[in-house]
Amino acid sequence: MNSNPLVSIVLASYNMGHYLPESVRTVLAQTYENIEVVIIDDGSTDDTEEQIKPLLADSRLRYIKQENQGQPKAKNNGIKACKGEYIAFCDGDDLWAPNKLEVQLPLFKDDPDVGVVYSEVSYIDDKGKPLDKEQPYERFSGKVTDKLILKNFIPFGTAIVKKQCFDEMGMFDEALPMGIDWDLWLRFSTRYKIMYTPAKTYIYRIWPGQMSxxxxxxxxxxxxxxxxxxxNNPGVLSQKTINRAWSDTYNSKGMAIAQAEQTIKEPLSNIATALRHDIKYIPAWKSLVKILIRRTR
Known part of the structure; x- marks a missing residue:
């Protein structure tokens, strides 16, 4: 690893003029200074361009406006414009801790097989007030494909990626409007190690109406x-792991629908499908009991 590699940061943004300048400032304020910042304005119709203009005096910052093409294409265009050895991301309404790169880059140093380094997150509301929110998933390091197929435990904006990964294994799948990061991490995990640090280096903003x-x-x-x-990857996962992954997906889907829509029939069908994939999957049995108890009330 170069002792002072250039890191490229991509901010792909659509109608985030209200938040984007603060996001950019937190990226530019890194204690690790060898960076370039590429903003892809994905056809914004708000005042994004006017909000960003005062920041363009910083030579590390490039602003590229395109017709609206969606997040996968915008992020890929950002990657194509990058010159760095490493690529990182920040969504247009989120923030970086000032030591993010300083903390995460050393994890690449001692092992050439490390392709991605990710971290922990903290949360704020739409006004910037800190939120006390539990982290939903356990985190893992190393060869993580077996774990990653079960849950996408890598918070997207926390990740720093070797550009080599994109060069060898492709960029975001532009046919997917959602889940593009999980698809990417799964691909990269078949060839590279993915490492975790518990440092909270990314601040995720939660506001009404998010796609999540x-x-x-x-x-x-x-x-x-x-x-x-x-x-696309026969033999990478055991059949037992595949069955467990499908069971977990259908169980989680069923409970999400049950909770959001206060319905029973469709969740029961999903949980039954989960158990057909893996009859020993205890969370699905627990979900079944919860649904049946709700049905008798």
Missing amino acids: SNYRGRYHHAELIMNKFIS
């Missing part, structure tokens, strides 16, 4: 991604 609340779309695309990965 679209639970039906999320599970639909999860199924597409799993089918794609399993069919």
Whole structure:
């Protein structure tokens, strides 16, 4: 590893003029200074361009405006514009801790097989007030494909990626409107180690109307991604792991629908499918009991 490699940061943004300048400032304020910042304005119709203009005096910053093409294409265009040995990302409404790169880059140093380094997150609301929110998933390091097929435990904006990974294994799948990061991490995990640091280097903003609340779309695309990965990578996962992954997906989908829509029939069907994939999957049995108890009330 170069002792002072250039790190490229991609901010792909659509109508985030209100938040984007603060996001950019936190990236530019890194204690690790050898950086370039590439902003891809994905056809914003708000005042994004006017908000960013005062920051363009910083020679490390490039602003590229394109017609609206969606997040996968915008991120890929950002990657193509990058010159760095490493590539990182920040969404246009989120923030970086000032020591993010200083903390994460050393994890690449001693092992050439490390392709991605990710970290922990903290949360703020739409006004910037800190939120006390538990982390939903256990984190893992090393060869993580068996774990990653079960849950996408890598918070997207925390990741720093060797550009070599994109060069060898491709960029974001532009046919996927959701789940593009999980699809990417799964591919990279077949060849590279993925390392974790518990440092909270990324601040995730939670606000009303985010795409992450679209639970039906999320599970639909999860199924597409799993089918794609399993069919494209025969032999990488054991059949037991594949069965467990499908069981977990259908169980989680069923409970998400039950909680959001206060319905029973469809969740029961999903949980039954989960158990057909893995009859020993205890969380699915627990979900079944919860649904049946709700049915008798």
